[in-house]
Amino acid sequence: MTELQRFHVGPRLSEMAIHNGTIYLAGQVPDDTTLDMRGQTAQVLAMIDRLLAEAGSDKTRMLMVQIFLPDIGDIVAMNEVWDAWVAPGHTPPRATVQAKLANPAYKIEVVVTAAKA
Numbered sequence: 536m537t538e539l540q541r542f543h544v545g546p547r548l549s550e551m552a553i554h555n556g557t558i559y560l561a562g563q564v565p566d567d568t569t570l571d572m573r574g575q576t577a578q579v580l581a582m583i584d585r586l587l588a589e590a591g592s593d594k595t596r597m598l599m600v601q602i603f604l605p606d607i608g609d610i611v612a613m614n615e616v617w618d619a620w621v622a623p624g625h626t627p628p629r630a631t632v633q634a635k636l637a638n639p640a641y642k643i644e645v646v647v648t649a650a651k652a
Contacts, residue, residue, distance in 0.1 A: 568640035
């Protein structure tokens with residue numbers, strides 16, 4: 536039987552699960568909703584860095600990324616921060632879509648699947 540680990544388990548969701556060497560992150564949203572798109576994106580990407588490090592991995596091991604923006608017009612600002620953050624030569628498959636988010640103050644939500652190092 537393969538071990539399943541859950542991290543930061545709450546009553547509604549876990550922030551991360553690991554199974555068979557694959558890391559699944561919950562949708563990461565900003566803590567500070569007063570920030571603009573660049574600020575919220577940077578905050579979310581820092582959260583992803585921390586969770587992947589906790590799992591023994593990093594952004595070079597991302598297998599798939601899904602990005603949700605309530606206003607697709609913000610994609611240019613989001614991509615500026617993304618492009619500076621993502622590891623050259625390790626850009627993962629990615630989907631970016633417009634979607635209504637749970638909190639109208641969120642400008643971004645990011646879901647990551649990654650491999651353990």
